[in-house]
Amino acid sequence: MSHAIHESPQASVSASLTQAILHAASRLGLDRQTLLTACGLHEGQLADPDARVPFSAQEALWRELDARLQHPEPGLLLGRSLTPGPFSVLSYLLQSSATLGEALTAALRYQRLGGEGGELHIEERGESLLLLYRPLHPQHPATRIRVLAMMTCWVQMTMPLLDGFHLLGAQFRHAAPTDLAPYREVFACPLQFAAADYAIALPRALRDVPLVQANPPLQQLLRQHAEALLARLPSASLSARVIGLLGEQLAHGEPDRGELARALLLSERTLQRRLAEEGCSYQQLLADTRRQLAEQHLREGRLPAAEIALLLGYSEPSVFFRAFRQWTGLTPGEYRARHGSGPAT
Template sequence: MSATARLPETDALVHPVYARMLRRLLEQASVETVPVLAAAGLDAQALGQDERPLSLETTRRLVVAAMAATGRPWLGLDLGGQTQVSMHGLIGYAALTASSLGDVLRVFARYSTVRNEALVWALEDDAGAEQTLLVGRECADWGPARGFYLDTVVAATLRLVEAALGELPDGLSVDWPLAAPPWSTQYQRFAPVRFRFGAPVLALRAEARVLTMACLGADPRAHATACRACEAELRALAERSLSRRVAGLLRSQPAGSYPSLTEMAALCELGPRTLMRRLAAEGRSFQALLDEARQARALWLLRHTRLPVEEVAAQLGLADTSNFSRVMRRWFGCTPGDLRRQTSAATDEAAQPGYTATPSSRTT
């Protein structure tokens, strides 16, 4: 693999309901939708009937064409802000019937891939700051559509939180992995939520005092029913492709922590030998999937952050930086420093008009 390697691209990532919503948003803005859809190889009639997820490339082309047609670099905020709870499917129902904000965040962390495999949420505690973080790990390279995609996901997530609680509480903040754009005042529509631009990774921070806020529609029995349905969808995804399920679980692991084969088997509710046998039937292996997850994270961190090489190695579970350099040569044919120098100029520039995606150094 060369230094120009890209993050793995899943064939089917995005539910078509979001493309339909975008089409409706264009219509509200009096934009002719036919040429926008055509730029992505989509047909309006087929889009309204086909339930198959859209590919990454199709979605990228659609987003770029839509932003160009409207002249709104903040179009993702508009789209996410108009997302109705029903658009989230079972996840929305599980969130609305949860007991508290903390349970809503757990719903996102557990079931987000049912609706969207391009970003995986994971819960992490920041005990020193008395906060819980819902960290979003990007699993695809959106290129020119990255800012739009993150805008949409975060805006839709905040609107679902607002629907569950009846308000957006003071005590929520968002770590934003892009520099503040010239139109950053657009984020004020989510006040009192605060946005910290130039953060190392995407994260929704909730102070401990707001995690216990009660949801308006709290219903333990309905919530349990919704969660069982979400679990069934997760199992259905795993049955269709166990390797895809394992890959998603590996992507969602906290930095520096990857499960062993035995631990992964337990997560999939299988025995280790059964897991190996079923992966082999799909032409994959646990070790190969683990290597791919580490490669994707290494490539992402080196291309989109300025973290020291030592910290990148640590996030891959590799404490020895010299070993990390050897592994990088095997994966990409160059050292970490070489890869960062070769790709930073081309890939770290933002793609939206006026939206600079320059990452900042990690702060301590």
């Protein structure tokens, strides 16, 4: 089966991730300015942690690092020097998740915030949970160092967050190197080379294990910010961008359609017309977003329904209760009793 990934002409990556790569390279003794010059970037492009840089420029950076780092496997070396903090919202979102499963769900939804240089997939195979990465340009000279650094960083970031963390296996697209010691040191599991995909396998039971830095209130704020950033990526559909901005506006009360249109540099009439062309409407997207967030709060949290109503921008809880019954045929209390993790306090 083909797993070809189609590159957007606007493919980009996080400036925060690019900063983290440069910080790691500096710690390993490479000159930052020389690297920036070699890949055609400048400091101004990296100043905003939520900014984007062209994927092609970061690919050139990886190629330069591969040429300059004196190590049998530069990707493994760099991955061990990467620190997750500079990755900005995506990194903090994953670390503050309640469980590994929740973190993986977030990683799938928001992976484009990190970059558009490939696609993450998660598959269950028996008692294993497989995290596969399918890169753009798998034959590009810089792909090996880039993906190995990313896989190493996954392991380094997850290990301290999860009691009992270990890998069942790791696989790589390239042929087996002569020296396997650097791989064994990082992954500490059976290794497979010349495989169809880059992947690591975890015990499926780890999916429900709590993360030690779980922080539900922070999660909510980070998700709102992540939705807004996702909505602003150029390749997102207008409806996806509207949903992201609605999630951000709902945190501050009743959404304002005019303000949302201005954020998208559109008139309200143009917004309405273009949404209609995509087969939806502003009111429909608002209702769908509210319903999705309401069900998520009721399933995963313990906030009273009245507080959820306020979080969703309703001026009165009774209006939320009526809307929720229309959506689901249940009251919020009945929905929580069926699907939630426990009663509200």
